[in-house]
Amino acid sequence: MKIAIGCDHGGINLKPILLKYLEEKGYEYEDFGCYEKTSVDYNDYALKVANSVAKKECDLGILICGTGIGMSIMANKVKGIRCGHCHDVFSAKMTRLHNDANVLAFGERVIGPGLMLEIVEAFLTTKFSNDERHVRRIAKITALEEENFK
Numbered sequence: 001m002k003i004a005i006g007c008d009h010g011g012i013n014l015k016p017i018l019l020k021y022l023e024e025k026g027y028e029y030e031d032f033g034c035y036e037k038t039s040v041d042y043n044d045y046a047l048k049v050a051n052s053v054a055k056k057e058c059d060l061g062i063l064i065c066g067t068g069i070g071m072s073i074m075a076n077k078v079k080g081i082r083c084g085h086c087h088d089v090f091s092a093k094m095t096r097l098h099n100d101a102n103v104l105a106f107g108e109r110v111i112g113p114g115l116m117l118e119i120v121e122a123f124l125t126t127k128f129s130n131d132e133r134h135v136r137r138i139a140k141i142t143a144l145e146e147e148n149f150k
C-alpha cells in the first residue's frame with residue numbers, strides 16, 4: 001500500500017514521526033512536502049496529496065497542518081476525495097468503515113505523536129465495510145461530484 005503524505009509548516013514536527021512509523025511498518029510512501037518550517041499555504045500540499053490519491057498513484061493520503069481543518073477542506077474539493085478530519089481513534093476507524101475515506105487529516109496543534117500514531121494505525125488498517133447503506137450514501141456523494149465538478 002502506498003501512502004501520500006503532506007504537511008504545511010503547522011505539521012512539520014509530526015511528519016518525521018509519521019514517516020518513521022510508516023517505514024517501520026513497511027508502508028511505501030511519497031512525501032509531497034513541505035520540507036521546512038517556513039510559512040507556506042496548506043492548500044498546495046493538500047492538493048498534491050489529493051491529486052495523487054484521486055489519480056490512484058497512491059492508495060491513501062495523510063495530511064497534517066496546525067488544525068487539520070484547512071487541509072481537509074482543500075482535499076475535499078478534489079473529485080473522488082473523501083477526507084476525514086480525525087483527532088480520535090474511533091473516528092479514524094469509522095471514517096474508513098462507513099465513509100471509505102481515502103485521505104486522513106489532523107492537526108499538530110491539537111494532538112501529540114502518540115495519539116497521532118494510534119489514529120494513523122486505525123485509519124490504515126481498517127477496511128471499508130461495503131455495507132449496502134454505506135455504499136448507497138457514498139454513491140450520493142459521488143453523484144453530487146458528478147453534478148458539480150464539471
Ligand code: RB5
Binds near residue numbers: 009042067068070
Ligand atoms: C497555519 O498557521 C494554519 O492556519 C494551518 O496550519 C492550518 O491549521 C489551517 O487550517
